[in-house]
Amino acid sequence: MSNTSDGRVIVTGAGGYLGPHVVTALADLGHDVVAVMRPGSAAPLDDRATVEESDILSADFSPTHWADASAVVHLAWKDGFQHNSPAHMEQLSAHYRLLTGIAAAGVPRIVALGTMHEVGYWEGAITAATPTNPRSQYGIAKDALRRALPFALPESTSLAWARAYYIYGDDRRSNSIFRKLLEAADERRTEFPFTTGKNLYDFIRVEDLGRQLAALTDAIDIEGTVNCSTGEPKSLAAQVEDFIAEHGLDITLEYGAFPDRPYDSPGVWGDAATIHEVMQRHG
Structure with a gap:
């Protein structure tokens, strides 16, 4: 099995909701973790991580100093809870520039965080092959990045697109x-x-999702869209x-004080077979 175990791993968006849990999970696996946060962030982080404050989406940012990293976990994304914020499309090119720059620097593994909102309306289990028809600016931007990266990254960079579901x-x-x-x-x-x-919905605790992303970071042979979910x-x-x-x-x-949102499926969850296989590798 190929893996990135014990290497230096960069985590962008480490100061966000999910970031601290991914940082801890990676440190638990023995990685040297660099937690990248916006300047001035006061998020609570694992003491084992090294903190880097950078505006990674600015036009003059270069990831070349990450060239010796074994992997980058890209979580950074503005307004993830505001599905029709203009920031999603406005910053899409910056995410593309960053991730292609990471690959050009020679980093062999990228794990990028996706979302169930890429799919849009769907009933039943979502697989890696489920067609996407997003119905929000958030879903559209994430799906555009997911679709574009495989055409832009060199074969030397392994990409896993970690599609997340309902996190709590x-x-x-x-x-x-x-x-x-x-x-x-x-x-x-x-x-x-x-x-x-x-x-x-497919509900997953944020700590469990952090462990899934950490394990997926190590599983460099697992590429493409991976549902990070419970499957239940x-x-x-x-x-x-x-x-x-x-x-x-x-x-x-x-009950019934608010109407159900018209763009929500009556039932949708992730097919978690691949991530369950990845987690079994870590016992």
């Missing part, structure tokens, strides 16, 4: 419904307006009710 955990640092529930509890609200909650669909209502019970929140959901 570390909820105070997220912008999800789970953070909103905690904030409602802080305000001593006992009712929370909700949708029908019937939609099925669960209704939003069941997940939220479990969250309320787990945290002991005195909150009742007001």
Whole structure:
């Protein structure tokens, strides 16, 4: 099995919601981790990481000083929780420039974070071959980058596109419904307006996703789109009710207060066969 074990790994977007968990997971595997963050970021990071503050999407940034790295995990992305932010398309070329520059510098492995929103409306399991028809600026930009990179990177660079699903955990640092529930509890609200909650999603804890991405970084022979998920669909209502019970929140959901979003599938999840195989390699 080919891998990048014990090498120097660069993590962009290390100060974001997912970044600290990927940094810790990579350090746990024995990597020398360089956590790249925007200047002035105060995100909590594993003490084992070396911090680099850089504006990696600026036109004058060069990744040539990463040439000795065994891999780059590219998580950086502005406004990931704002699906129609203009930043997605405005910064697309900068992401392309960065990743092609990393490959040109000679880095042999790139793991780039994707999203289920690349696919758009779909019912059932998503595989690597599922056709994409994104319905948001976020999904369009991510899918455009995913499609373009295989044509732009040299054969000497192995690329894994890690397609993520519904991430939760570390909820105070997220912008999800789970953070909103905690904030409602802080305000001593006992009712929370909700949708029908019937939609099925693939929920994964942020720590587990961090470990999947770390393992995928090592699996240099695994290329292309990889679903980083559990592969197990669960209704939003069941997940939220479990969250309320787990945290002991005195909150009742007001089902049907909000309509379900028209672009959400009644049920969608990732085919996790490949990532499960990758995780088995790490025992």
